[in-house]
Amino acid sequence: MPLVSMNEFLPKAKANKFAVGQFNMNNLEFAQAITEAAMEEKSPFIFGVSEGALKYMGMEYTVAIAEAAAKKSGLPIALHLDHGSSFEVAMKCIRAGFSSVMFDGSHYGLEENIALTKEVVKAARAMGVSVEGELGTIGGVEDDISVDEEHASLAKPEEAIRFYEETGVDCLAIAVGTAHGMYKGEPKIHYDIIQKVTDAIPVPVVLHGGSGVPDEAIRLSIAAGVGKINVNTENQVACTNAIREVLAANGSVYDPRKYLTPARNAMKAVVQEKIRLFGSSNQA
Numbered sequence: 001m002p003l004v005s006m007n008e009f010l011p012k013a014k015a016n017k018f019a020v021g022q023f024n025m026n027n028l029e030f031a032q033a034i035t036e037a038a039m040e041e042k043s044p045f046i047f048g049v050s051e052g053a054l055k056y057m058g059m060e061y062t063v064a065i066a067e068a069a070a071k072k073s074g075l076p077i078a079l080h081l082d083h084g085s086s087f088e089v090a091m092k093c094i095r096a097g098f099s100s101v102m103f104d105g106s107h108y109g110l111e112e113n114i115a116l117t118k119e120v121v122k123a124a125r126a127m128g129v130s131v132e133g134e135l136g137t138i139g140g141v142e143d144d145i146s147v148d149e150e151h152a153s154l155a156k157p158e159e160a161i162r163f164y165e166e167t168g169v170d171c172l173a174i175a176v177g178t179a180h181g182m183y184k185g186e187p188k189i190h191y192d193i194i195q196k197v198t199d200a201i202p203v204p205v206v207l208h209g210g211s212g213v214p215d216e217a218i219r220l221s222i223a224a225g226v227g228k229i230n231v232n233t234e235n236q237v238a239c240t241n242a243i244r245e246v247l248a249a250n251g252s253v254y255d256p257r258k259y260l261t262p263a264r265n266a267m268k269a270v271v272q273e274k275i276r277l278f279g280s281s282n283q284a
C-alpha cells in the first residue's frame with residue numbers, strides 16, 4: 001500500500017471517537033518498532049518527522065523507510081512533516097513524497113498564521129496531501145527549541161473556529177494545556193476548549209505533547225474530540241533506558257544490534273499500549 005493522506009483515517013476517527021497516533025520517527029529502529037506495533041494492532045498511524053529529524057535522517061532515507069513500512073505492513077500510514085516552519089519546507093517534503101504536512105504558524109499573529117496556512121493548504125490539497133495547522137503556543141521542548149510555561153498560551157475557541165473556517169485544514173492542533181517532553185506534575189488539560197472547538201468544526205483536534213499524559217486524561221480528551229495524538233518523548237526515553245540497561249550490565253558490548261534490539265522492543269511496547277489506549281486497534 002502506498003503512503004496515504006491523513007484523510008484516509010481522520011474522518012473515521014472523528015466519527016467513531018478514537019484517535020490515531022502520530023509517532024515520531026527518529027531513525028530506522030523507531031520506524032520498525034512503530035510499524036510492528038501497528039501491524040499487531042491492525043491500526044492506522046502517522047509517522048511524524050520534525051525538521052530536526054529530517055536533517056538527521058536525510059530526506060531520501062526518511063521517505064524510503066516510510067514507503068517500505070507502508071509496503072511491508074499494508075496499513076494506511078501517513079508520512080507527516082511535524083511542526084513545519086515554512087511554505088518552502090512543506091513543499092520540499094511534498095515533492096519528496098510526504099503524504100501530509102503540518103504548517104506551524106503558531107508563533108505568528110492570528111492574521112498571518114491564517115494567511116500562511118491557507119497558502120500551504122491550497123498547494124497541498126492540489127496534490128492530495130493533508131494539512132495540520134496550529135493555534136496557541138504549546139509549552140516544553142520541541143525539536144530542541146524550548147518554550148517555557150510562561151510563554152505557552154492556550155488557544156481561544158472562537159479564534160480556532162475562525163482559523164478552521166478560513167484555512168480549511170484537515171486537523172487542528174490547539175494549545176489546551178499539554179506540553180512537549182515529560183511533565184513534572186500532571187498536565188491540566190482544558191477539555192472545555194477541545195469540546196467547544198470540536199462541536200463547531202468538522203475535523204479533529206490534535207493533541208501535541210502526548211508523552212506522560214495520564215491514561216484517563218487521554219480518554220477524556222478523545223471523548224471531547226481529539227482525533228490525533230502526538231507521541232515522541234516516551235519512545236525516546238524507552239529507547240535510551242533500554243540501551244543504558246544493556247551497557248550498564250555489560251560494558252564490553254560493541255555490536256549495536258545487542259542494544260538496539262532491546263531498544264526497539266521497548267519502543268514497540270510503548271506504541272502498542274498507546275494504540276490500545278487511543279482506540280485505533282482494528283481500525284486499519
Ligand SMILES: O=C(O)C[C@@H](O)[C@H](O)C(=O)COP(=O)(O)O
Pocket residue numbers: 024048050082083141142143144179180181182207208209210211230231232233234
Ligand atoms: O519534539 C518533536 O520533535 C516532536 C513533537 O513536537 C511532537 O509534535 C509532539 O507533540 C510529541 O510530544 P511529546 O510526546 O511530548 O514528545
Ligand SMILES: [Zn+2]
Pocket residue numbers: 083142180208209230
Ligand atoms: Zn508537537
